[in-house]
Amino acid sequence: MNSVEFIWSVLPVLLKGMVMTVQLAVLAIIFGTMIGLVIALMKIDQRPWLNRIGGLYTWFFRGIPLLVQLIFLYYGLPAVGIVLTPYSAAVLGLSLCGGAYIAEIIRAGIQSIEKGQMEAALSLGMTYGQAMRRVIVPQTYRRLLPPMGNEFITLLKDVALVSVITMVDLLRSAQLLNQTYFRPFELYATVAILYLILTSIFTVAVGYLEKKLTLPE
Amino acid sequence: MISVSQVSKSFGQLKVLDDVSLDVQTGEVVVIIGPSGSGKSTLLRCLNCLEQVDKGAISINGQTIKPGSNQVKSRDICQLRQGIGMVFQRFNLFPHMTALENVIEGPITVKKIPKQEAVDKGMQLLEKVGVADKADSYPGQLSGGQQQRVAIARSLAMEPKIMLFDEPTSALDPELVGEVLAVMKNLAKEGMTMVVVTHEMGFAKEVADRVLFMDEGRILEDSKPGKIFSNPSQPRTREFLKKLL
Numbered sequence: 001m002n003s004v005e006f007i008w009s010v011l012p013v014l015l016k017g018m019v020m021t022v023q024l025a026v027l028a029i030i031f032g033t034m035i036g037l038v039i040a041l042m043k044i045d046q047r048p049w050l051n052r053i054g055g056l057y058t059w060f061f062r063g064i065p066l067l068v069q070l071i072f073l074y075y076g077l078p079a080v081g082i083v084l085t086p087y088s089a090a091v092l093g094l095s096l097c098g099g100a101y102i103a104e105i106i107r108a109g110i111q112s113i114e115k116g117q118m119e120a121a122l123s124l125g126m127t128y129g130q131a132m133r134r135v136i137v138p139q140t141y142r143r144l145l146p147p148m149g150n151e152f153i154t155l156l157k158d159v160a161l162v163s164v165i166t167m168v169d170l171l172r173s174a175q176l177l178n179q180t181y182f183r184p185f186e187l188y189a190t191v192a193i194l195y196l197i198l199t200s201i202f203t204v205a206v207g208y209l210e211k212k213l214t215l216p217e
Numbered sequence: 218m219i220s221v222s223q224v225s226k227s228f229g230q231l232k233v234l235d236d237v238s239l240d241v242q243t244g245e246v247v248v249i250i251g252p253s254g255s256g257k258s259t260l261l262r263c264l265n266c267l268e269q270v271d272k273g274a275i276s277i278n279g280q281t282i283k284p285g286s287n288q289v290k291s292r293d294i295c296q297l298r299q300g301i302g303m304v305f306q307r308f309n310l311f312p313h314m315t316a317l318e319n320v321i322e323g324p325i326t327v328k329k330i331p332k333q334e335a336v337d338k339g340m341q342l343l344e345k346v347g348v349a350d351k352a353d354s355y356p357g358q359l360s361g362g363q364q365q366r367v368a369i370a371r372s373l374a375m376e377p378k379i380m381l382f383d384e385p386t387s388a389l390d391p392e393l394v395g396e397v398l399a400v401m402k403n404l405a406k407e408g409m410t411m412v413v414v415t416h417e418m419g420f421a422k423e424v425a426d427r428v429l430f431m432d433e434g435r436i437l438e439d440s441k442p443g444k445i446f447s448n449p450s451q452p453r454t455r456e457f458l459k460k461l462l
Contacts, residue, residue, distance in 0.1 A: 114309075116305055116307055116309035117309060117311065119267055119309065120303075120309035120310075120368075121311075122267065122295075122298060123265060123267070123298055123301075123302075123303035123372075124298070124299070124322070124323035124326075124327055124371070124372075124375055125296070125298045125299030125323065125327045125375060126295065126323075126326060126327055127291065127292075127295055128291070130327070134322065134326055135311055138313050139311075139313050215312055215313060216358055217355075217357040217358060
């Protein structure tokens with residue numbers, strides 16, 4: 001079997017791993033964004049105790065390597081009676097860690113909105129919450145796209161780390177195939193190319209969204 | 218309608234309002250003039266709680282504002298602000314909404330008015346300020362004068378009893394000032410209670426019932442426009458007006 005034939009024959013297995021990688025990345029970005037929004041709002045709140053909780057969160061989850069967090073969640077927690085499936089440990093670890101970075105992105109986005117916008121909203125009689133929801137946060141969407149796109153690509157690549165907790169993602173499926181066929185060059189080159197295709201699709205999509213969300217002038 | 222008594226406020230070491238007292242009657246148009254940094258804008262911003270007073274009390278629309286955030290519950294502040302329109306120097310229109318959406322945002326979100334009703338009312342208001350043809354334009358597509366008129370309509374949509382104007386024409390090109398002042402003159406004619414911080418002396422002369430001159434956080438002079446412009450009682454006022462003309 002020449003290289004092309006070999007890759008063609010194992011491609012369905014690799015694509016299955018790729019689907020898992022994309023699935024984990026999408027879940028992580030969804031949950032990570034929810035966590036990030038809550039933490040960001042805590043950090044800019046007027047109540048200092050909320051600022052501190054928000055600060056503690058980023059300090060903790062940004063300060064520990066994701067690899068260590070994943071290993072702890074999957075191999076460490078069972079020792080105290082908390083047993084997670086590899087899938088839930090992967091989603092949890094990626095979301096918690098992604099959330100810490102996304103919180104910083106959202107916080108910076110909100111703080112970049114001119115102060116007068118909040119004042120105008122409050123002057124209409126809106127509560128702080130209404131002003132955030134209707135006026136401030138919607139204005140951050142377009143500004144958040146480029147850094148969020150970056151974060152998504154980072155997360156997508158970080159998913160490869162879940163191979164250490166027995167999740168069969170794109171990288172792990174290649175490793176398993178390699179144990180059977182021992183053709184590392186073809187397998188890992190294909191993995192690299194598949195990653196590039198994924199990130200390229202995503203870059204184009206973000207660019208398109210960015211154009212679409214630009215306000216007319 | 219508005220009663221400010223012995224209000225003081227500092228930003229750190231800097232005293233921006235120093236024992237200020239002021240009464241405004243229903244339907245009165247009060248214009249505040251004075252050099253920059255004299256506390257005019259701060260006084261205006263204290264009236265709708267965008268700034269907190271350190272000392273003294275403000276009674277406005279039957280509600281009282283005192284120092285300390287805990288004494289005025291946040292819901293009371295929202296209630297208070299609904300009755301007071303505020304127009305800013307830099308318009309502060311919501312850039313992600315069309316002109317009409319800007320105008321109906323307050324009624325829909327704050328007053329929970331049905332959308333169709335808010336739209337009808339909003340179109341009337343845009344008509345009134347002369348920008349009905351721009352209802353579907355975004356703020357970025359409008360001139361400064363048009364933006365400020367939409368901003369006035371946005372405030373009016375909440376049916377305020379009082380309108381505050383914080384240098385509404387200072388950010389405009391000279392040829393656009395007139396269209397905004399015309400809208401404000403109409404409002405005054407309709408009997409709206411207005412407090413206006415401005416450098417437009419022509420507007421003050423023509424429309425104001427009273428003109429206040431502020432300097433270094435104090436109201437130095439409070440008189441009819443005829444008197445303050447022809448024969449100011451304070452040398453400081455005379456000096457300021459001479460520089461302007």
